Amino acid sequence: MSRSGGPLAAVWSRSARAVRRYPVTAVVAVLVLATTVTGLVVRIVGRTGSVDAVHFGPFRVFAVTTGAVALVLTVAGVVVLVGASERLMGSRRTALAFVVTTVVGTGLGALTAFADQDGREVGPLLLGRATSFDPWTALVGTIVTASAFAGPLWRRRIRVNAVAVVAALLLYAGHASDLYAALAAAAGWLLGDLLRRGPARLGWTRSSHRETRVLLGTVVLVSAVGPVIALVSRARVGLLAPIAAVVGSGPVTPVHGCRADGVSGECLRGLLSFRATDPWTLVLAIAPLLVLVVAGLGLFRGSRFAVWLAVVVDVALAVAAAVTYGVLPSRVAELHGAEDRFVVTVSVIASIVVPLATALVLVLLRRSFTVLPARRRVVTFAVVVVVTFAVVATVVLVTAASAPDPVPDPLRLVVAALGPLSPVVLWDHLPALDPALRFVLGAAGPVLWLVVAVAAIRPTGAVEPDADADGLREARLRARTLLEAAGGDTFGWMTTWQGNAYWFAEDGRAGVAFRRNGRVAVTVGGPFGWPDARDAAMTGFARWCDDNGWTAVFYGIGTEAAATLTAQGWDTLPVAEDADLDPRTWTTTGKKKQDVRTAVNKAGREGITARWSSWQDLPASTVRQIEAISEEWVSQRELPEMGFTLGGVDEMRDPAVRTLVALDPEGTVLAVTSWLPSHRAGRVVGWTLDVMRRTSAAPNGVMEFLVASAADRMREDGVERLSLSAAPLAQSVEGAPAAEGVQDLLDLVGGVLEPVYGFRSLLRFKAKFGPDLHPLVLAYPDPVALPAIGVAVVRAYLPDLSLRQAVSLVRGRS
Structure with missing residues (x-):
């Protein structure tokens, strides 16, 4: 027997599921349609002047009185805004927010009618009319209430957009309904903070x-x-x-x-x-x-x-x-x-x-x-x-x-x-x-x-x-071409990021990326390009900086590369350690990797999967979740975003970069990492870990699971090197103290940033995978310039650091 009603039954089934999942949204949408249609019918049959003449009692707040377009927009607003609210804070809280913000908004707004006793035309901003009800009053109040249950990104977006739109209508048009909506938004803001359980969120994140x-x-x-x-x-x-x-x-x-x-x-x-x-x-x-x-x-x-x-x-x-x-x-x-x-x-x-x-x-x-x-x-x-x-x-x-x-x-x-x-x-x-x-x-x-x-x-x-x-587009493309053809060091692909300037050798076989602060030029790692041309490039760049009156500083280079400079009288001091491993031979066996094995087994039991992809190939829903996770991570820091050798969402968008995302069985993003490519002879031979972000609700061990999954993926692809990158200003072994206190300055900065960014904790995390450690140093030509060099390195990482923030953090450290 054929089932001609199959498609209709499927639609009905989906609609029924939606109603069961969002009952408040469904009821409000029905009330808006019913009251509006009823008002229109009464207006036509009774020949009243307008829908406003129809008395709905308390249901009047659902009536749309300004036409068919307004009705369509209002119903869409109910589905989107009330539906989002119900998803964020549940049906009971949504119903409560809908009623409370409506009562407060229209109630307080209607009280202003008593101020208009003389019928003046100027100043009616404060003269609300009890007859000017609008469904959008309740919609605005409800979604602002629900914003308290969203993460930092969407909480701020919802509130800023709601306040901006309501304020624009109130300050420019000034209708009574605009006043009601503004009051409902304020009531929703307070109600949301009261309903949400957990530590209070004071101030602006x-x-x-x-x-x-x-x-x-x-x-x-x-x-x-x-x-x-x-x-x-x-x-x-x-x-x-x-x-x-x-x-x-x-x-x-x-x-x-x-x-x-x-x-x-x-x-x-x-x-x-x-x-x-x-x-x-x-x-x-x-x-x-x-x-x-x-x-x-x-x-x-x-x-x-x-x-x-x-x-x-x-x-x-x-x-x-x-x-x-x-x-x-x-x-x-x-x-x-x-x-x-x-x-x-x-x-x-x-x-x-x-x-x-x-x-x-x-x-x-x-x-x-x-x-x-x-x-x-x-x-x-x-x-x-x-x-x-x-x-x-x-x-x-x-x-x-x-x-x-x-x-x-x-x-x-x-x-x-x-x-x-x-x-x-x-x-x-x-x-x-x-x-x-x-x-x-x-x-x-x-x-x-x-x-x-x-x-x-x-x-x-x-x-x-x-x-x-x-x-610098031409120079950046030239740098990418050199990197893909001949490669670079640990920081290789970071040289392609915005904010870097470039120097290239006369023969074009090697180049250096750097950032200048005052008269100090700090490189992003060592030279990139053909290996046999890199040593000469170091000397050439240093000479070029000297000709321009700058001090060249090679930051984060290996000890072997630094030997070329030390032979010429340069000094060095340790600044980080590069941790890498060979994914072709790496396994989770061994006592030191017990935490990694536990994390991988736990993820398997809970149905957590890892997705390896470029940013452009990620689903839109996954992208939005990653952006929200990143915003939540930034909002929890006391300092501005760091840069230089630390990437973010903008750097993840590079088509050459790969993301590895941890997803639960429902497709919710739990954590994300990004990986920068390393090339040799036009082929990717390694990947370097850059961004590491996770949600506050992610289970313990999700990052260990992602790194282990990355190693498995790279083993399948025949990749030779997996670098866990270098934690800036952190090292497992104390280096020799440098002259003029620059080591003390960098140690102080590293200690100040530790509670905020956890670089030293990150170094301990990387040790779980049993990587090989390679010391990275800062090479400088003149000890007299050390104070300026220390400031330049800090400015490279925190160009937006204000004096107040610096003083506050140093005080907290001391």
Whole structure:
């Protein structure tokens, strides 16, 4: 008998399982659909003016009253946000969060209605209406509550995005429903911390550079969309609504009452109530905001140019708002009676302070944006902008000179051509100007800012990342070619990372990667390239540095390579030990490897598997989990991310690098390692361990399991060498003390970093595998430069270390 209903039955079965797994999500979605459809039916049958006229009682919070598109978006929001909340904290907590945040948000918001007893139009930001219910109030409150149960990465992302969106709606549009959502978000934040069991998470956890870029990029994008929301809003009453008037009003739509001799109360009223009524006004407003959108996208890419672009636009917005409104109490007081002075004054001040605060945060965190644009792209951007401004100014002046009536002050027109960022008081004579001149002035601003936005796309990398961000793409490709053809030492593949500079021998057969701090050039290991050319490369690089007035320092080179330098009078001091083994002969037998055997057997019993793959071939879900694990690892550190010879997620994305991921039977990532290739004659002959990250819930021994699995995989591939890499500033045997206390300095740094990064603990972990240990040294030519050398090495690892952090850690160590 055929089963024609098979597919339908399968869909029904999957739906039933989803409902059983997410019952709160299903109930809320049904209520949203039911109340909305019921309201629509009552409206049609009863011919009421709107759905708002329908009384649902407490179920009114589920009704969508603004159309079919809003209904679809709301249902999608329920499925995504409530579903995610239910997955994070369970059905009972989700139902509790949904009810509590709704009651608190709408309840406290409705109380503000009592403050509006005189029916004034200005300042209704604080004047909520008890009739303005919205399902999104509960959705926002619920997901913010659930964020407390997420890991550091998603907890921060959920909260930052929720707060940014809610704040933008509240500060720019200021509807009562926006106020309710903001209050619900605040209630959800507190409720989540109360419901979550475990140690309190106080303060703001540290972010990786990548996550800082995501968060600040989101903030800048929201600040670009906010004024548009205010301009198209029917009741634009938010605290930052004045910014919308600054970017929306212009030569084409001057505000009545704004004169060159001062900002009158009538002008302020017009600005605060200004709203876009035609497409041209929106074009005028969107043009400069597009620059912020490009900057925001560039921030996601880590562009330093995008930081300064956003800073310039935000400062320009703040200055334009300050000039436009005058911020003089006597002028603001003219707007209304005493009851309105506070609200209007705060609104105007906020419109100036918020863009300045955003610019300040970007400047303070600019070091997280390490991608520098190619000089040619910056020059091209500057030339395009200057030429465009010159052309626009020329067209404006020529049009003014050709007008039937002479213009009293043509230079004012050039300033007015900046469009929305020019002071509004420049436009008081516009109604009397020639129509052609008014059109040219109206088009000048949008054209200029549109050109700036388009010209900024390449230097910010908003569309695609700059393949030659630091101007070293050709040198980096040359280094990779040498490494693949002839190989290098332990740090070989690390020389291809961003942040390194390069020197190549005249014959091109060897090269050196280094980082310079002041007058000290610290190498990333020894020379790479053909073995018979490396010794000469060491001498050649040292001579080249001396010619430039720098001190060459070879960091992390083997004792055999250092012999070439010691023969020339150089000194050395031990800094680390390289641990490696031959996977072709390595086994887990032996008493010293008992912990490794136990870990492998335990993983087998629990169904844990290891997946060897490039980053590009990993499933999207696995990638997201790895990023979350890495972010959790960074958030638990008291110091910024280290670099130099320590990689992270960015370095794992290299197609030549391999990841080894530990997965439980459900596909959850428990731990991850990354492996850097070593080449000889174009063939991979070894892999070096780099990144090691694990979740807090991972079972003991998962890292031992991953390393043992890597050895098994490499044995199958015929790989000759598995390196467990070198733990920086850590060694199993104390070295001889160096002169001038540099050894003491490095020992101090190693001791300070031990509680944070556990380098010495890592060395003990590697000893479990019975590897061969090879001492690595730092070779230097001049003992007089030792203090500067010590600082340069520390700066190479921690370029973002602040003085406060350094003092705090040293105090903790002492």
